[in-house]
Amino acid sequence: MSDKRQRARVQGSWASRPKPAPREAVGGAAGFAGSTGAPPSRSGLWGDGRQTFEFHQPAKAVKEVPAERVIEKAGDYDISQGPSGVSRLQLLPWFLSQTEADWAFSKLFAELPWSQKTNFKQGQSYEEPRLTCWYGELPYTYSQSTLQPNPQWHPVLSELRGAVERASGRSFNSLLCNLYRDGKDSIAWHSDSEPSLGPQPTIASLSLGDTRCFSLRKQPTPEENGDYTYVERLRIPLSHGTLLLMKGATQEDWQHQVAKEYHDRGPRINLTFRTIYPESPPH
Numbered sequence: 001m002s003d004k005r006q007r008a009r010v011q012g013s014w015a016s017r018p019k020p021a022p023r024e025a026v027g028g029a030a031g032f033a034g035s036t037g038a039p040p041s042r043s044g045l046w047g048d049g050r051q052t053f054e055f056h057q058p059a060k061a062v063k064e065v066p067a068e069r070v071i072e073k074a075g076d077y078d079i080s081q082g083p084s085g086v087s088r089l090q091l092l093p094w095f096l097s098q099t100e101a102d103w104a105f106s107k108l109f110a111e112l113p114w115s116q117k118t119n120f121k122q123g124q125s126y127e128e129p130r131l132t133c134w135y136g137e138l139p140y141t142y143s144q145s146t147l148q149p150n151p152q153w154h155p156v157l158s159e160l161r162g163a164v165e166r167a168s169g170r171s172f173n174s175l176l177c178n179l180y181r182d183g184k185d186s187i188a189w190h191s192d193s194e195p196s197l198g199p200q201p202t203i204a205s206l207s208l209g210d211t212r213c214f215s216l217r218k219q220p221t222p223e224e225n226g227d228y229t230y231v232e233r234l235r236i237p238l239s240h241g242t243l244l245l246m247k248g249a250t251q252e253d254w255q256h257q258v259a260k261e262y263h264d265r266g267p268r269i270n271l272t273f274r275t276i277y278p279e280s281p282p283h
Ligand SMILES: O=C(O)CCC(=O)C(=O)O
Pocket: 176, 178, 187, 192, 205, 214, 238, 256, 257, 258, 270, 272
């Protein structure tokens, strides 16, 4: 546990203090001798065993680091409710059967035009630690670099888009494909909240290949000043053929990531279906 997290758990403390003298002793030696006839103690206040303990309340309210919740079962999950509305997830493991998922994975792994995108942060360029490709009539800009329009959908992707649209009741005009070659490939904490996605976007995420952990963390409150120490956290293992829908305020109120893993992981493809709006999105 980090120092910071340990400190967060420090509660009030017990402190010793001298026990007040019994009533009859109050009033000085004369009164003491007069009331009991015993001589004053030679060991003084600290040595005579008359010690008591009192509880000191902590200066600040105790804050617990919430335990991470794991979501594995099929279902609808309202993960938070706030000023921006409800953040909702829908998890559908085995949305594709084993045979369908195996077939889609091998076709897409071999046939999509995978490449490594260069992003920018604070004026510095860096290579994304995964491969991507983009489908849709419109460009998509994130991390200060733009994926150019690519309207020629691979037939397997068109078929999967139809299945995802029927299951979600939403239509999607764009798709970001991610290929995690092994456990060292990852995507850092972010939300899909670019203006071109419009307010409260629904994102449909279909996973193929090896299982990777998809983590979510709640955005800290303004009082927390960008500190994520005490925020709620969720973990969802996304396995072969699983569909995850992120809806409502999820992109506004939560961030997500797929962290690196330091044991053997095989390749994984993640397809995130989205709707992109030209220039200014509808409100
Ligand atoms: O690989 C995943 O499950 C997540 C991908 C993702 O977060 C994204 O494309 O924005």
